[in-house]
Amino acid sequence: MKVIDKIHRAEEERRPYWSFEYFPPKTTAGVQNLFERMERMYNLGPEFVDITWNAGGTSSDLTTELVATAQSVYGLETCMHLTCTNMPKEKIDAALKAAKACGNQNILALRGDPPRGQEQWVSCDNGFAYASDLVAYIRQQYGDYFSIGVAGYPEGHLDSTDLEEDFKWLKYKVDQGADFIVTQLFYDTGLFLDWVKKCRTRGITVPIVPGIMPIQSFGGFNRMTSLCKTFVPDRIKNALEPIKEDDQAVKDFGVRLAVEMCKEIQAGGISGFHFYTLNLEKSTRLILEGLGFVAPREKARPLPWNPSLSKKREKENVRPIFWKNRIQSYVSRTEAWDEFPNGRWGDSRSPAFGELDGYGTSLKVAPKEALELWGHPSSPRDVASLFAKYCHGEIRSIPWSDESSLYPETEAIRGQLARLNERGYLTINSQPAVNGVRSDDKVHGWGPKNGYVYQKAYLEFFVSPENLNELVSRIEEEPQITYYAVNKRGDLRTNSQNDGPNAVTWGVFVGKEIVQPTVVEVVSFVAWKDEAFELWSEWSKIYEPSSASARVIDSIRDEWYLINIVHNDFQDQDGLFRVLDSAKTVDSIPVTEAQDDNLIVTPTTTTQSTLNTTFNLPRFSSLSDGYARIHSEDDLDELYPNDNFILGPIATPSSTSTTRQQPAQQDTQIAIAPSAEPSSSTAAAGARRMIQQTMDGVFSNLSAKPRVEQPAVEELPPPYKAAALDQSPAYYETTVVSPFYSEDKVLVDGLPVGGFVGFVWNMMISTSFQFMGFFLTYLLHTSHATKNGSKMGLGITFVTMGTQTMAGKSDGQETNADSDTGYMGNTGDGVDATREFMSMSYLMIILGFAIILHASFEFIKAKRTEMVINATSSSHATEAETDASVV
Template sequence: MKISDKIIRAEEEGRPFWSFEYFPPKTTAGVQNLFERMERMYNLGPEFVDITWNAGGTSSDLTTELVATAQSVYGLETCMHLTCTNMPKEKIDIALKAAKDCGNQNILALRGDPPRGQEQWISCDNGFSYASDLVAYIRQQYGDYFSIGVAGYPEKHLDSADAEEDFKWLKFKVDQGADFVVTQLFYDTGLFINWVKECRQRGITVPILPGIMPIQNFGGFTRMTALCKTYVPDHIRNALEPIKEDDQAVKDYGVKLAIEMCREIKAAGINGFHFYTLNLEKSTRLILEGLNFVAPRENVRQLPWNPSLSKKREKENVRPIFWKNRIKSYITRTEAWDEFPNGRWGDSRSPAFGELDGYGTSLKVPAKEALEMWGYPQDPDDVADLFAKYCRGEIKSIPWSDESSLYPETDAIRDTLANLNRRGYLTINSQPAVNGVRSDDKVHGWGPKNGYVYQKAYLEFFISPENLSELVRRIEDELQITYYAVNRRGDLRTNSQNDGPNAVTWGVFVGKEIVQPTVVEVVSFMAWKDEAFELWSEWSKIYTPSTTPAKVINAIRDEWYLINIVHNDFQDQDGLFRVLDSVKTANNSALIANGLA
């Protein structure tokens, strides 16, 4: 959706709105962690996020990759920065095409800073000299497809001769087709409010979003304001001087100051705010909490999972639950489904259902970090203890999860999951039963207002063959339980009489059909099992092959089963775990010892 349309909607509803800016990290691990942070911060309800384009286009490939992944995989409405610096038309064309292909409809068009080591800004061959040229070119090539933003400078651009010239250029950028303005950082709210009034008097009528940069530390604040020649009022300098050596005190003051600034700006009739997050989370969250800014529930969670904003996936409203914790892997695997545009789960039967890719079989963390976190398990009990620690939040990941923390709804069953793992059920996915919770519930809610949501209890875990046999015997007479179990070789066991989808999450809303966004079904499960077992192989590779940890992990991979269980009576909150608790489990370490000898 276009940012300009989102702003219009927010203004018509008379509510405050906000957006977040991020920059491309320098490391692969940083990129993955940024995705997690962006997705988590999206629960704060921004209208959009934007990704910067480094001076000289040095991070251009990474910017387009971040935008595409945020838009297509994580379903985050994204705005891509695009600069003129070192960007001939051919590169501009490539970047715009990539943005459109991933469903992105928003560009922040900038001239950009001089390349590193160059004092004066000079356009490159076959490039553009001004942001206004870039705006005009985008409109010429793409018409109204993109919502285009431009930068505004309350204290004038450093290259402008005076304020009047700066207003003239801003007006020209808008006349060339810009839809909204995002300002440079500032700390004098009176100066900003007066500048907005001057803009309006000169016929600049598009929305103007004030750029708010919370003070995170004294050194960074000093460097940034000096670089941008930003005016800092005396009361801010006086407040910072006695606490400048206390990082926490500076950060706390930065939150307090930003809240005060936003309140003054809002009192002047401006409802939109753009936060320069510096890829940090806490300060922005505290500012929004301090302002009592709460986004409409639909902005935060339209479905239990974030829908892709890629145009070719825009109708997707059903996903198999198996990839719940490996979102990017699922999107990549299904990218080429030949009937995909209708968005239905059933396309998993397509011959285009993807094979495993490089991401799908990779660990989330580097080997060194993995060794520090997971140690050197000597038997299955040690492995089970690691799974239990993840459930309790004592380690930040296991190979089967992209998330550094459990979903909020899992808190209710956190201890139960930890106990199951200690008994040898190595859990990798779960959800509790939910019986008609309102759609605006903070933990389980999703979808439009005034609806109700439901869930069947679901659990997925690895289990030894001996314990699987005992479990299957126990649930033979449990008519409400269905399961699929498979080992690495593809030997499938099930009590399901139906190969079709079993809805495990659904919602009932005013004036709509029943929405079934999450299902269990055999075709997708058999595709997922390849990836799930391959992750054991990836884990074992961080150890020397002949060592006990490698042997233990490979033995589990080769002999154990992956099972998913659904308790279909969603009114029985404890039914699934009551059955599992009643099963006597064997000593897995003893069972596997002979194979390791």
């Protein structure tokens, strides 16, 4: 959205508005700190932020990166500075193209300062000499796409000695296409208000936004005012003199002064303020609090997470909950997507989540700072203590959170989270249950006014295998709870009977359909687990490889599980913690060596006797007994491009019995495998289930009512006929059993198969009436039999015509006789004609036989498909009757 439109809307609503300015830091750590600060300051509700452009464009790449991140990741409307200093048109064009590509529609056009080391400003070759030229060029190239701001100087430009000349140039910049003005810093509000009045009398009518720079330190204040030649009233100098050695006192005075200035400016009729933050947060926040400015809730939180302002993400309103604390990583890993979920979550394998990049798996603190934060844990209990301290607010971060503090909604469960961590459940993500809270609630609210929001209790944490077993045994007693647990190797355990998306946050608003912005979904969880476990590796790297700290962290990474739990009864506020608190915990945690970090694919072409499928792809490591090890989600898509996935046992079997049978009291330990046909029954343990990426209705995943446990039925190995479906013809993918006939008919590719009589009948008509018969029977065919019978007749017609042509030409060959010698010889023309006729005859015969073979093959293939489907349907019906009798 354009800045000028936001300003006009605020003025129409007669409310104050504000914006923040940041500059590109010089270090990588500084950039990361700025990202975190920008995300926090988003909650202060700025209309926009702007990013500076250093003299000569030396920070140009970083400026565009900051703009893109602010827009795409944090949902901040951004205005990019663009200067003329050492910027030829080619660089200007590249910068504008990059700004547009990331969805930015706002430019602050400046001439810029002289490059470092130069006292005078000089335009570069093929560049612009004035900001007005840059404004005109942007308008010429992009029309009305960009909202363009320019600088105003209440105390006059540094290079000007005539204030009246300044007004003329400012008016010229506006006439060239500038939409709004942001002023240079000042500390004399009377002088500023007088300057605004003079602008208005000279025909400058665009919005003027005063630039406010809070005093952060005495030395910095003196340097900045000297550089900009800013007038400082004596009262400010006198107030600073006695406290100039006390940094905190100077900051406090700076906040009070800025609040006083803003109130005077507001009384003068201007309600917009642009804060030069110097990349600092506290003073700006205190000033806004002192002014009593509060961002409207529906503006600050349209969704529970900050919506991206990237053009291709503008309709995105659904995300998995797993990246709640690592938003930038999620945006990075989905950057290649062409479409984003809107209204419902689709198949997250297409397109797949991107590979982990440097940002996604890096710690957000430097190694030295990390050692100071987390010390040297030497046991799992030490690690658990660190997690508990984070919940108590005693340390500011852990590797799994981009936030330096807990979310406000987490305050309600802070004590419960700390208690769980002390017991060995290492929590990294959570949300409390919410039942019909108003959408304007300061903690839980989001979305338009006069709505209601709901949440299911959700918790995600690392847990040892021993404690997982104890926890699962307790969860089995609670039908309202669903969970997914996965370790580094990809072994997945779950009790969920529906692997489609489960909405854990939703809202009900006036005149709108139900909004479900946050979901739990298994394929996304498997993608997230790689990142979650890799952060243990990053943490381990700050220690010596042989140290006790590295060993304990590596053992947790290699052996523990990451589990997410949803309590589906959102009316039971404490239900999830009640279950967790009652579960037993085991304190002894073995330390073992790391194992391979790959997923296992189990083929479903399994007969009763053996697993004998092999994978003939060089990229996939081959394992015994029909297993294949894969290394990424892309491998899954390449190996099974058209398949959904089913869940199957992961332990390498020595026989079918060890594959299928598991103790009934344990849940399923599974890996991802392609599906051919879901089995007819679902077992409570050792089950194979299809992961169906469907979401049929708005409420399909809002499990408000208790689930009814289904009786456990032991699953038997599939019969041979069911397993044989994996060998079914290509028609199988488009084959259905239609109930709309007098008896069930198999439709292959939308047509009934038909019988042999129809095949022969159409063949005879097509042959008897030749081409006319073929066209009529082919156009009017109603089954595979009649269609291929028509083609068979066409083939016979071609063979017959070719044979007759060949025979006729041989019998009626024209000759010339020499009356004197009696020599009979062909004329030259006769030889050529004979060759042409013979070639044509052979061609028709070959074409005819090709059509005959093709028609026969297609008809036989369709009939085989019909036989397989009928046999399978009969087999399944028999098995269903058997299962019913057993139950």
